[in-house]
Amino acid sequence: MAAAAEGSVLLFPSTSSASARVEAVVVFNICDSYVRRPDQAERVIGTLLGSVLPDGTVHVRNSYVVPHGESADQVALDIEYHHNMYASHHKVNPKEVIVGWFSTGFGISGGSTLIHDFYSREVQNPIHLTVDTGFTRGDASIKAYISSNLSLGDRHLAAQFQEIPLDLRMLEAGKVGYDILKSTIVEKLPNDLEGMESSMEKLYVLIDEIYKYVDDVVEGRVAPDNKIGRFIADTVASMPKLSPAAFDKLFSDRIQDNLALVYLSSITRTQISIAEKLNTAAQIL
Amino acid sequence: MANPAGGPAAGARSFLQAVATVTEEAPSPLRVVQMEGLAVLKIIKHCEEFAPALVTGQLLGLDVGSVLEVTNCFPFPIREDDEEADADGANYQLEMMRCLREVNVDNNTVGWYQSCLLGSFQTVELIETFMNYQENIRRCVCIVYDPSRSNQGVLALKALKLTDSFMDLYRNNGLTGDKLREKKLSWVDIFEEIPIKVSNSALVSAFMTELEPESPVSQCDFDRLKLSTAPFMERNLEFLIGCMDDLSSEQNKFQYYYRNVSKQQSQQQAWLQKRRQENMARKAAGEEPLPEEDPSNPIFKPIPEPSRLEGYLVTNQISSYCNHINGYAFYSNFMPIPYSFSLGKELSDVEILVQLWIADAHILLGKLFFPKGLSQRCWSELQQAVLDEGLAGGLGD
Structure with a gap:
């Protein structure tokens, strides 16, 4: 029957361009609102804000919860709250528009179609994001769906939800450093030098790894992989060949520049200390 | 205690007294600002999106003893300078607070955040805003985020408050030479930086651990290892x-x-x-x-x-x-660096003279290096291009 339907009236919209990207702040907000959900509420739902990139990817950058009530066969969404909140967000950043909605829990329930219908009236082709805060499958699953109506002639049969690829790379979170976002408590923010130290350590580890790999290949312990080999060759080739003397000169020039700056800033500090003492010293007139 | 029947009553009263005395005691000083990861991310998002324009927003949270918890925040729209916009801004703030309260977000203002450019946040406006906030909230902080420094791979978040002694003087218009001398208040004593702690709920921490597999490098590592320090300097x-x-x-x-x-x-x-x-x-x-x-x-x-x-x-x-x-x-x-200056408020005059002398000697040396110029060095650009590409291409995969 499905095959027959496919042949005649069913429309399957092309999904090639549809995909979604979610920033860390959205996941954080959803988790936080789940933790703060009202008594006896099973799940939280809310609006996703963001933009549609030129290539059709939906970039979800912000979100807010919308209070709702749910019983066996109906869902009541606080539409006024939704509109107020959207107006407020719009004032801050007019570039962020409604792109869909989220719900916690795994999979899609009957009530979801009703809410999705509502969001379809707000925006064309909304996406639906589910965040499994209960870890029902044993892992943290975040999924994005788009929906299309299945209809036979004029008759509405069902809403079809189709999963779309989701990009969870969270580039902005990378700037903060995952260490801070992963653990439940971080006693102290890393300062300049500590951050640099950890980066250098990571770099050393990576270089050691490459060394080991190259040595292993040379001694025949590991089967060579041309792709990796080319990568290493490209990386090494991207470094211009400098004679040690030239490099020394460049390096020491640079250090001297920096030292000069340090002298400058140090002398400034000393001057300030003196100036302050003079300025607040008792004036003998 | 001598009368056993009066024991519990006496105990209760002393408990009440104890409570009363505790609340009457001077508030314990603020030691730590504990921020939720959510608040950190929201602040960074708002500040980065609008950089280099400077933006502000409100911090929500709880005041627990010597710890000030910042659990959420919301951004303010960019301000326009007319009265209608001011009223609008106040409405926005009330509306936002009302909405957030409805979804059980902590509905307690604990301060505000703002972005700044290269750490130039020390302005008269900041102090005025602080005094305004301080009138209504006993304990408030200002979180300053510097988007320009975060490009260097530093998480440039700072929690600041004004010192009590400075606030006293400011309120009484006492910023004259005599008063400052009397109170021994120097420029170091205006702002006080409070250490920041970051906390995340167990749920968030589980999600992040699950979603972000241990990658060898992250964006901030690339930023830190950039060799092009010249523009920043x-x-x-x-x-x-x-x-x-x-x-x-x-x-x-x-x-x-x-x-x-x-x-x-x-x-x-x-x-x-x-x-x-x-x-x-x-x-x-x-x-x-x-x-x-x-x-x-x-x-x-x-x-x-x-x-x-x-x-x-x-x-x-x-x-x-x-x-x-x-x-x-x-x-x-x-x-x-071969020497370091200990800049402090407690420098004695002799120390300052000695340091000045050293600095002078060094600046003479420094002048020898200066003619070479500080910027536009072909090698630094070259080196930067090399490292950027080398690291991004070779290690990012």
Whole structure:
């Protein structure tokens, strides 16, 4: 029957361009609102804000919860709250528009179609994001769906939800450093030098790894992989060949520049200390 | 205690008393600002999106003993300078608070956040905002985020508050030389930085651990290992020079003031002498002496002393630029600097002289290096291109 339907009236919209990207702040907000959900509420739902990139990817950058009530066969969404909140967000950043909605829990329930219908009236082709805060499958699953109506002639049969690829790379979170976002408590923010130290350590580890790999290949312990080999060759080739003397000169020039700056800033500090003492010293007139 | 029947009642009363005394005690000082990861991310998102424009927002959270928890925040729209917009902004704030309360977000203002450019947040506006907040909230902080420094791979978040002694002086318009000297308040004592702790709910932590597999490098590692320090240094120096100009104009103001004061005093002396001679003459003539003071005379009007606030703030800015330059040069050298200055409020005058002498000697040395120029060096660009591509291409995969 499905095959027959496919042949005649069913429309399957092309999904090639549809995909979604979610920033860390959205996941954080959803988790936080789940933790703060009202008594006896099973799940939280809310609006996703963001933009549609030129290539059709939906970039979800912000979100807010919308209070709702749910019983066996109906869902009541606080539409006024939704509109107020959207107006407020719009004032801050007019570039962020409604792109869909989220719900916690795994999979899609009957009530979801009703809410999705509502969001379809707000925006064309909304996406639906589910965040499994209960870890029902044993892992943290975040999924994005788009929906299309299945209809036979004029008759509405069902809403079809189709999963779309989701990009969870969270580039902005990378700037903060995952260490801070992963653990439940971080006693102290890393300062300049500590951050640099950890980066250098990571770099050393990576270089050691490459060394080991190259040595292993040379001694025949590991089967060579041309792709990796080319990568290493490209990386090494991207470094211009400098004679040690030239490099020394460049390096020491640079250090001297920096030292000069340090002298400058140090002398400034000393001057300030003196100036302050003079300025607040008792004036003998 | 002697009467066992009265025991519980006495116990209860002493408990009540204990509670009462606890609440009456002076509030314990604020030691730590504990921020939720959500608040950190929201602040960074807002500040980065609008950089280089400067933005502000409100912090929500709880005040728990010596810890101030920041659990959420919301951004303010960019302000326009007319009254209608002001009223609009107030409405927005109330509306947002109401909405957030409905979904059980902590509905308690604990301060505000703002973005800044290269650490130049020390302004009179900041202090005024602080005083406004402080009127309503006993304990509040200002979180400052610097998007320009975060490009260097530093998480440039700072929690600040004004020191109590400075607030007292500011409230009583006491920022004059005498009062400052009396209270021993120097420019270092205006702002107080409070350490920040970051906390995440177990749920968030589980999600992040699950979603972000241990990757060998992250964006902030690339940012930190960038070799192009020149633009950052140049801008720091530019700002530093600007601040020095401001400082010297402040100094000029004071010189002008002191000159005027001494001029006035000599005028007063001259007038007094004249009046005394006159009085002697009158006495000889048997007339009543004239009073030795004349409030209507303009030379007796005290000249208002200019406020020290501007100078102090500029000094603070200079110090933060110096810190940037020193810190940055320090680790872009990958080697220890041969000497270090201990900048502190407790420097004795002799120490300062010695340091000045050392600095002078070094600046002479430094001049030898200076003609080479600080920027536009082909090698640094070259080196940057190499490292950027090498690291991004080779290690990112």
